[in-house]
Amino acid sequence: MTLKQQFKFWAILTAVFVAALVLLSNILLPFVLGMAVAYFLDPVADKLEEKGMGRTTATTLIVGAFILISALVIVLLVPALLDQLIGLLKRLPGYVISLYELLKPLVSQVIDIPGLKDSEEFKEIVTKQLGGAASNIGTLLSKLLDQGLAFFNVISLLVITPVVAFYLLRDWDHIVAKVDSWLPRKNLSVLRKLAKDIDDVLAGFVRGQSTVCLVLAVYYGVALLSVGLEFGLVIGIITGLISFIPFVGAIVGFIASVGVALFQFWPDFVLIGIVGGIFVVGQILEGYVLTPKLVGEKVGLHPVWVMFGLLAGGSLFGFVGVLIAVPVAAVVGVLSRFALSQYIASPVYGRDAAEIPEEDLELLDK
Template identity: 65%
Template sequence: MSLKQHMKFWAFFVALFILFLVLLSNILLPFILGMAVAYFLDPVADKLEDLGLNRSLATTIIIGVFVLLVILLTILLVPVLIEQLLGFLNRLPGYITKLHAFLMPIVERFVDVSDLQQNGEVKKSLALYAAEAVKSLGALSKNIIGGGLALVNIITLLVITPVVAFYLLRDWDHIVEKVNSWLPVKNAHEVRRLASEIDDVLAGFVRGQATVCLILSLYYGIALMASGLEFGLTIGIITGMISFIPFVGAIIGAVASIGVALVQFWPDFVMIGIVGVIFVVGQVLEGYVLTPNLVGERVGLHPVWVMFGLLAGGSLFGFVGVLIAVPMAAVVGVLSRFSIRQYLESPLYGAPVPPPEEDEK
C-alpha cells in the first residue's frame, strides 16, 4: 500500500472510532471501567501466575478481593461523604457571609470601597451567588445520586463492570497476542516499539497516578478529620481524588479547607496554621516522594496537555470522555513525538540524505 492509502485507512479508522464513542457513549461506562480495572490489575495477575496459580484462579481471587473492597468502601464511606457534602452545601452561604465579614476590613485598608457602597451591595451579591451556587450544586448532586444513576444504572455498573474486568483480565495475554498477530508485517517492529512506549506512559501515569490519588485521599481525609475541621473527611477525600488534575486538586482543597478553618477556628491561629501545614506536607509528599517514585519522569505528559485532554474529553463525550482522556492524551503524545522524530530525520526538515551504498566488488 502507498503512503496515501495508509493515511486513508487510518483516517477512516479514527473517524469510525470517534463515531463509535459518540453513538454509544451512554452505555460504554461499565466496559471502560472494566477495561481500566483489568489493565490496572494485570501485573498482579502476572505475579500470582509466577507463584504457580493458573490465570483463571488468579483472576478470580483478584476480582473477588477488588469487588469486596469496593463494596466495603461503598458501605462505609459513601453515606458519610454524601451526608457531609450535603451539609457543606447547606452551610456554604453562611461560610461565604462570614468570610466576607472577615476579609472586607482587610480589603478596606488598601482599597477605598465607600463610593461603591460595598457593604450593602456585596453582601446582596454574595448572598445571591451563594444561593445560586448551592442550588446548582444541589441539582448536580441530585442528578449524580438520583438521575445520574438512572442513566448509568448502578446495578449495571456493579454487575457488568466486574464481569468485563474478569474476562479481560483472564484473557489479557491472549488478547495481546491476537492483536500482535494482526500487525502489518512490514511495520510490526516499529508498531510494537510504539505500543511498548505507550504502555510505559499509561502504566506510569494511570497506575502510578491512581495510587498517588488513593494515598493522598487517605492522608488528607484522615489528617483534616483528625484536626477537627468541619467536613474535613469529605474535603480531604475529594482533594485526593482530583489530584490527578495538576495543581487543581491541591488549590481547590487548600482554598476550601483554609476557608472553612478561618470561619470555624478564628481567631485560633494555631488550628488554622495546622490546616495549612497539612496541605504543605501533602504537597511535599506528592511532589518529592509519591510522584517521583510511583509515576516517574518518563511519562512525558505535560500538565497543560493533561488538563487540555480532560477538558476536551469531557466536552466531547461527557464522563466517558474524562475516563479515556488521559489514555488518549498519552497515545497522541507518543505518536506526536514519533512523528516529530520522523520529521527531523527526513529530507523535509533538511536532514542529510545518506549516500547510496556502493556495490561491493
C-alpha cells in the same frame, strides 16, 4: 500498500472508532470501566501467575477483592462524604459573609463598592446567589442521575463491569497476543515500539498517578479529620482525587481547608498552622516519595495536555469521554513525538544523519 493507502486505511478506522463512541456512548460506561479495572490490575495478576497461581484463580481472587473493597468504600465512605458535602454547601454562605465582615473595613477604605455599606443587603445577596448555585448543582446532579445513572445503568455498572473486568483480566495476555498478530508485518518492530511507549505512559500515569491520588486522598482526609476540621474528610478526599494535576489539588485543598480553619479555630494559630502544615507535608510526600516511586519521570503527559484531554473528552462524549481522555491523550502524545522524530530525521528538516539524536534513530528502526 502505498503511503496514501495506509493513511486512508487508518483515517477510516479512526472515523469508525469515533462514530462508534458517539453512537454507543450510552452503553459503553460499564465496558470502559471494566477495561480500566482489568488494565489497572493486570500487573497483580501477572505477579500471582509468577508465583504459580493459575490465571483464572488469580483473576477470581483479584476481582473478588476489588468488588469487596469497592462495596465497603461505597457503604462506609459515600454516606459520610455526602453528609459533609451537603453541610459544606449549607455553611458556604456563612463563610462568605464572615469573610466579608472581616475584609469590609479594609476594602471600603480603598474602593467604594455599592452594597458594601449595607451589611444586611450584602448578606441577602450572598445567601440568594449561593442558594441559587447550590440549587443549580442539585439540578445538575439530578440530570446526571437521570441521564447517566438511571436504574438500568446502575445495574449495568454493578453487574456488567465486574464480569467484563473478570474476562478481560483473565484473557489479557491472549488479547494482547491476538492484537499483535494483526499488526502489519512490514512495520512490526516500529508498531511494537510505539505500543510499548504508549503502555509505559499509561502505566506510569493511570496506574501510578491513580495510586498517588488514592494515597493522598486517604492521607489528607484522615489528617484533616484527626485535627477536627469541619468537612475535613470531604475536602481531603477531593484534594487527593484531583492531585493528578500537579499543584492544583494541593492549592485548592489548601485554600479550602485553611479558609475553613480560619473561621473554625480563630484565633488559635497553632491549629490553623497544623492544617497548613498538613498540606506542606503532603506536597513533600507527593513530590519526593510517591511520584518518583509510583509514576516516574518519563510519563510525558503535560498537565495542560491532560486538562485539555479531560475537558475535550467530557464535552464530546460525556463521562465515557472523561474515562478515555487520558489513554487517548497518551496515544496522541506518543504518536506526535514519533511523527516529530520522523520529521527531524527526514530530508524535509535538512539535518545530517550524524546529527540526529540516538533516541530518534531508535524510532526509525532499521
